[in-house]
Amino acid sequence: xxxxxxxxxxxxxxxxxxxxxxxxxxxxxxxxxxxxxxxxxxxxxxxxxxxxxxxxxxxxxxxxxxxxxxxxxxxxxxxxxxxxxxxxxxxxxxxxxxxxxxxxxxxxxxxxxxxxxxxxxxxxxxxxxxxxxxxxxxxxxxxxxxxxxxxxxxxxxxxxxxxxxxxxxxxxxxxxxxxxxxxxxxxxxxxxxxxxxxxxxxxxxxxxxxxxxxxxxxxxxxxxxxxxxxxxxxxxxxxxxxxxxxxxxxxxxxxxxxxxxxxxxxxxxxxxxxxxxxxxxxxxxxxxxxxxxxxxxxxxxxxxxxxxxxxxxxxxxxxxxxxxxxxxxxxxxxxxxxxxxxxxxxxxxxxxxxxxxxxxxxxxxxxxxxxxxxxxxxxxxxxxxxxxxxxxxxxxxxxxxxxxxxxxxxxxxxxxxxxxxxxxxxxxxxxxxxxxxxxxxxxxxxxxxxxxxxxxxxxxxxxxxxxxxxx
Numbered sequence: 053x054x055x056x057x058x059x060x061x062x063x064x065x066x067x068x069x070x071x072x073x074x075x076x077x078x079x080x081x082x083x084x085x086x087x088x089x090x091x092x093x094x095x096x097x098x099x100x101x102x103x104x105x106x107x108x109x110x111x112x113x114x115x116x117x118x119x120x121x122x123x124x125x126x127x128x129x130x131x132x133x134x135x136x137x138x139x140x141x142x143x144x145x146x147x148x149x150x151x152x153x154x155x156x157x158x159x160x161x162x163x164x165x166x167x168x169x170x171x172x173x174x175x176x177x178x179x180x181x182x183x184x185x186x187x188x189x190x191x192x193x194x195x196x197x198x199x200x201x202x203x204x205x206x207x208x209x210x211x212x213x214x215x216x217x218x219x220x221x222x223x224x225x226x227x228x229x230x231x232x233x234x235x236x237x238x239x240x241x242x243x244x245x246x247x248x249x250x251x252x253x254x255x256x257x258x259x260x261x262x263x264x265x266x267x268x269x270x271x272x273x274x275x276x277x278x279x280x281x282x283x284x285x286x287x288x289x290x291x292x293x294x295x296x297x298x299x300x301x302x303x304x305x306x307x308x309x310x311x312x313x314x315x316x317x318x319x320x321x322x323x324x325x326x327x328x329x330x331x332x333x334x335x336x337x338x339x340x341x342x343x344x345x346x347x348x349x350x351x352x353x354x355x356x357x358x359x360x361x362x363x364x365x366x367x368x369x370x371x372x373x374x375x376x377x378x379x380x381x382x383x384x385x386x387x388x389x390x391x392x393x394x395x396x397x398x399x400x401x402x403x404x405x406x407x408x409x410x411x412x413x414x415x416x417x418x419x420x421x422x423x424x425x426x427x428x429x430x431x432x433x434x435x436x437x438x439x440x441x442x443x444x445x446x447x448x449x450x451x452x453x454x455x456x457x458x459x460x461x462x463x464x465x466x467x468x469x470x471x472x473x474x475x476x477x478x479x480x481x482x483x484x485x486x487x488x489x490x491x492x493x494x495x496x497x498x499x500x501x502x503x504x505x506x507x508x509x510x511x512x513x514x515x516x517x518x519x520x521x522x523x
Contacts, residue, residue: 079141174199176195181320188228193217267294299521350380361436370404398416420438486521
């Protein structure tokens with residue numbers, strides 16, 4: 053239960069267009085300003101802390117009257133004064149609703165009056181998330197750590213910190229992962245204690261565990277987050293990720309499209325849009341988005357890979373090969389991985405020209421299968437390269453090694469120094485099973501068995517939804 057409100061310790065905040073200064077017992081609105089009785093200000097602070105939730109009579113007594121027995125008249129008087137102030141001093145800024153037999157609820161958007169350093173921390177955290185970095189962004193994380201120490205009641209700062217720690221848990225070295233997992237849990241818990249509707253914290257918790265095999269739990273958690281905040285960028289993004297990972301790119305695409313209308317230059321959204329447009333067969337639009345993304349964010353690994361495979365998968369492997377050889381826009385790729393990628397892209401280009409030599413194709417298949425053992429990202433890339441070559445048996449060997457750790461191809465669970473680093477490729481992910489380049493696998497009878505073995509078929513049965521390839 054929340055403690056007694058000490059007005060001298062409360063920071064200023066805003067209610068819509070009104071400014072509340074608890075330590076001075078002042079309320080300033082569009083029609084002037086006034087000084088409130090301390091008890092009335094305590095009631096206003098308690099309602100504001102609840103962030104739209106209903107407070108019972110007992111909650112108000114605990115926080116504003118130190119738990120002492122008081123009559124209904126005292127509470128009614130404080131509520132009545134707040135309503136008069138909302139009409140007289142701050143018209144339209146806030147209201148107080150009576151919830152029959154339950155309590156009272158403040159109707160307003162509660163915004164903290166923040167110093168510039170908190171604003172800067174929030175902005176840095178949001179920007180880090182939208183960049184989609186395949187590495188912990190320690191500068192942004194440290195900035196947010198400082199911010200939550202100074203502003204411990206900023207649910208927004210705690211929520212964004214939870215998001216960045218969730219990302220860090222995925223991309224940090226194995227020995228650092230557990231620390232970020234625990235920090236994400238703590239940050240999410242703080243955010244939700246302050247604001248039960250904080251969708252950033254809910255999304256971070258929903259996606260903290262690897263998505264692979266946990267699709268049903270993630271869906272439940274994300275649906276809960278979106279039920280409270282339908283406009284949450286993080287929750288919407290992660291729900292689109294879930295849809296794509298479970299074979300429903302047609303459901304994921306409009307979500308990402310809507311988010312891009314809000315933030316047209318976000319790398320995390322742009323590279324997903326490339327895959328979606330490719331999957332939907334909107335190739336002219338895909339090219340426009342991909343070319344713009346490459347110009348805006350040269351060297352962004354996820355964008356670079358999305359463009360590369362979209363060229364390969366649409367009969368333009370010669371252009372893909374030129375992209376591989378263009379060092380100025382190429383992200384950092386381990387030398388062995390780059391050699392394999394150049395070899396396979398050359399083979400695919402020659403095949404598209406009808407000039408392939410069987411021996412060279414065999415060399416490429418062996419090289420790709422070998423590269424898959426260097427880490428999850430290369431195994432995922434190998435799955436796509438082998439599909440593009442048409443080496444279906446080898447592709448299924450890699451898929452079973454990657455998803456099930458069975459068969460002749462061994463894929464470890466952790467990113468390695470020989471593995472390239474790309475967003476959404478440090479953990480097992482299933483999105484690549486449902487893009488056009490892997491259609492050759494979906495046409496094979498073994499694909500349904502693979503989906504059954506990794507648990508996707510059970511997810512489809514439980515949810516009652518069908519993947520696009522079955523429709």
